[in-house]
Amino acid sequence: MALSFAVVASSSSIMCKAINANNHSHLQDLSYIKRAALISDKSAGFTSPHPNFGCVIVTPSVEVVGEGYLYAQGTKPAEVLAVEAAGERCRGATAYVNMEPGDCHGDDTAVSALVQAGITRAVIGMRHPLQHLRGNAIRALRSQGLQVDVLGEDMQSKLVEEARKACLLVNLPFVHRAASRVPFSVLKYAMTLDGKIAASSGHAAWISSKLSRNRVFELRGRSDAIIVGGNTVRRDNPRLTARHGGGHMPIRIVLSQSLDLPEEANLWDLSDVSTVVVTQRGARRSFQRYLASKGVEVVEFDILNPRDVMEYFHDRGYLSILWECGGTLAASAISSGVIHKVFAFVAPKIIGGKNAPSPVGELGMVEMSQALDLIDVCFEQIGPDMLISGFLQPIPDLTPTIPSEDETFAIDPTVAPFETSIIFFYKTWDLYGAFSNFSPHPIQMPDEDGNYVTWISVEHYYQANKFIGVSNPLARECIDKIKSAKSPEEAARMGRLTQRQQPHLVRSDWESVKIDVMYRALKCKFSIYPHLNSMLLSTAGSVLVEASPHDLFWGGGRDGGGLNYLGRLLMKLRSEFLGESSAASENTCIAL
Ligand SMILES: NC(=O)C1=CN([C@@H]2O[C@H](COP(=O)(O)OP(=O)(O)OC[C@H]3O[C@@H](n4cnc5c(N)ncnc54)[C@H](OP(=O)(O)O)[C@@H]3O)[C@@H](O)[C@H]2O)C=CC1
Numbered sequence: 001m002a003l004s005f006a007v008v009a010s011s012s013s014i015m016c017k018a019i020n021a022n023n024h025s026h027l028q029d030l031s032y033i034k035r036a037a038l039i040s041d042k043s044a045g046f047t048s049p050h051p052n053f054g055c056v057i058v059t060p061s062v063e064v065v066g067e068g069y070l071y072a073q074g075t076k077p078a079e080v081l082a083v084e085a086a087g088e089r090c091r092g093a094t095a096y097v098n099m100e101p102g103d104c105h106g107d108d109t110a111v112s113a114l115v116q117a118g119i120t121r122a123v124i125g126m127r128h129p130l131q132h133l134r135g136n137a138i139r140a141l142r143s144q145g146l147q148v149d150v151l152g153e154d155m156q157s158k159l160v161e162e163a164r165k166a167c168l169l170v171n172l173p174f175v176h177r178a179a180s181r182v183p184f185s186v187l188k189y190a191m192t193l194d195g196k197i198a199a200s201s202g203h204a205a206w207i208s209s210k211l212s213r214n215r216v217f218e219l220r221g222r223s224d225a226i227i228v229g230g231n232t233v234r235r236d237n238p239r240l241t242a243r244h245g246g247g248h249m250p251i252r253i254v255l256s257q258s259l260d261l262p263e264e265a266n267l268w269d270l271s272d273v274s275t276v277v278v279t280q281r282g283a284r285r286s287f288q289r290y291l292a293s294k295g296v297e298v299v300e301f302d303i304l305n306p307r308d309v310m311e312y313f314h315d316r317g318y319l320s321i322l323w324e325c326g327g328t329l330a331a332s333a334i335s336s337g338v339i340h341k342v343f344a345f346v347a348p349k350i351i352g353g354k355n356a357p358s359p360v361g362e363l364g365m366v367e368m369s370q371a372l373d374l375i376d377v378c379f380e381q382i383g384p385d386m387l388i389s390g391f392l393q394p395i396p397d398l399t400p401t402i403p404s405e406d407e408t409f410a411i412d413p414t415v416a417p418f419e420t421s422i423i424f425f426y427k428t429w430d431l432y433g434a435f436s437n438f439s440p441h442p443i444q445m446p447d448e449d450g451n452y453v454t455w456i457s458v459e460h461y462y463q464a465n466k467f468i469g470v471s472n473p474l475a476r477e478c479i480d481k482i483k484s485a486k487s488p489e490e491a492a493r494m495g496r497l498t499q500r501q502q503p504h505l506v507r508s509d510w511e512s513v514k515i516d517v518m519y520r521a522l523k524c525k526f527s528i529y530p531h532l533n534s535m536l537l538s539t540a541g542s543v544l545v546e547a548s549p550h551d552l553f554w555g556g557g558r559d560g561g562g563l564n565y566l567g568r569l570l571m572k573l574r575s576e577f578l579g580e581s582s583a584a585s586e587n588t589c590i591a592l
């Protein structure tokens with residue numbers, strides 16, 4: 001089922017009152033909810049794999065007194081930031097949030113912040129897309145006496161639909177994640193007015209203007225990964241970095257069946273960001289080893305088709321992919337149904353050439369009636385160029401519910417549900433996501449001087465420990481940077497990059513102590529948070545597996561071949577805690 005935003009609500013369904021309890025007009029409500037969506041977008045690229053959240057607090061006298069947006073996974077929720085900014089003026093105010101807060105770590109920080117601050121009404125742009133979180137915060141707020149209006153449910157009109165669309169668009173990759181098994185993919189290309197993406201010689205630098213290419217850097221900065229095909233690597237030697245100043249840097253992915261790739265290429269320079277080469281099983285093993293020696297990750301597939309590759313990256317937690325390939329791979333990706341949106345930069349130039357490549361290769365269509373029509377097409381002039389964008393597939397409709405894994409099995413028995421005795425966890429918004437090292441639960445553990453300090457997450461502590469005890473001022477600098485990293489992702493990036501680029505800064509005993517470091521951090525986390533402790537104990541009898549398809553040490557790996565050390569440590573802790581609690585209850589019995 002797809003959403004149609006052209007639908008105009010019938011007059012009987014227009015339920016909005018002109019003036020609501022807090023004297024906010026309907027139009028004001030919609031403008032503030034759009035504002036919440038707009039500010040939530042400020043951290044595009046950084047929040048991933050979390051959704052973008054924005055919150056605006058408005059007093060009954062219609063004054064904006066607080067705003068906040070989630071900077072990255074594990075940082076302060078938007079609602080907390082907005083409430084902190086508004087202070088006392090929250091009493092009796094309305095909070096506008098683009099998406100229902102997701103209580104994904106066993107606490108209710110966002111909801112409590114609003115309730116405790118004295119907010120009396122919340123307007124919510126859309127329910128949380130993930131089924132296990134959907135409706136929880138709305139119920140909690142209502143049960144605390146707040147009036148909660150959800151766009152499209154408690155408020156309906158054509159204008160409401162527009163505002164709801166703004167909320168959907170700002171989190172489209174996340175909405176896709178909830179509704180399908182592949183990440184949200186955008187195909188971007190630059191072509192001449194006569195429809196060529198390069199001259200007949202293959203030369204393509206440049207078709208679009210500098211202004212357009214700067215726009216591409218922004219698009220890259222909003223994506224989790226950029227994909228090109230082997231031919232584009234051979235022909236263009238691209239860098240594929242986001243060079244718009246300090247933004248998020250997506251990883252680079254190369255799809256190559258033959259692995260006939262150059263030994264020297266900009267993509268093998270990992271100083272800014274990593275590269276993953278995806279290939280056919282058994283292709284040029286010696287070259288695979290060569291790439292691995294440079295730090296490039298190689299992933300093999302039995303058959304290299306875009307859908308399997310996208311499902312794999314979906315499992316790795318990627319939400320959005322930008323395809324910057326040539327027409328050959330673009331055609332294959334469109335045919336596989338994995339491209340959702342197109343960005344075409346059209347430059348007012350003519351290059352001609354019978355054999356000059358075009359943006360999309362063979363799709364097997366023979367009649368114009370078969371052409372794919374874009375939806376919601378936009379035209380934007382950028383310098384001398386025209387940017388035409390539109391959707392190839394409708395935005396998925398998440399109402400009324402997204403089928404759960406079990407429901408999906410009931411609908412389609414070929415979809416195998418997870419075995420009940422195994423609990424998989426990976427991303428922090430998973431049902432058991434609080435088990436992840438990236439979950440936002442600060443711990444108190446010693447620093448390099450042995451003083452107990454607060455570490456924002458287990459990941460911060462783990463990454464910093466790689467460099468503890470090394471007598472080099474750069475190692476200490478690195479620890480400080482990791483300690484103040486804004487999010488666990490940032491801490492992980494810093495730790496891994498330094499380990500790769502400056503291995504001499506890593507403590508010599510790291511390989512032998514890392515499991516113990518993790519164990520101590522986990523023990524602290526699951527000791528100081530009672531709700532996490534209960535969550536862990538509630539899994540007794542189940543095997544815990546970190547479902548990371550690429551981490552073969554801490555995770556379970558793609559085919560279950562990983563060592564799953566994180567799952568093992570959690571099970572070890574669980575049995576220790578269970579032992580303690582049964583010993584405690586035995587003692588109680590004796591005392592009685
Ligand atoms: N103007 C623009 O926006 C752009 C222009 N270009 C230009 O396009 C030209 C290259 O175009 P093109 O040859 O189409 O390059 P592609 O980027 O589409 O690369 C094609 C290659 O992708 C690999 N591949 C892996 N899996 C598949 C699959 N399932 N289906 C198809 N290909 C797969 C193969 O690599 P392998 O052979 O290694 O096995 C194949 O040869 C260059 O001249 C470049 O400058 C490229 C990108 C953007």
Ligand SMILES: Nc1c(N[C@@H]2O[C@H](COP(=O)(O)O)[C@@H](O)[C@H]2O)[nH]c(=O)[nH]c1=O
Nearest residue numbers: 190204206207208236238239240241324
């Ligand atoms: N020629 C062309 C594009 N080409 C795309 O950009 C890649 C080069 O990126 P980088 O090395 O990071 O600058 C190249 O491999 C291809 O994917 N893009 C555009 O916006 N406009 C253009 O005219």
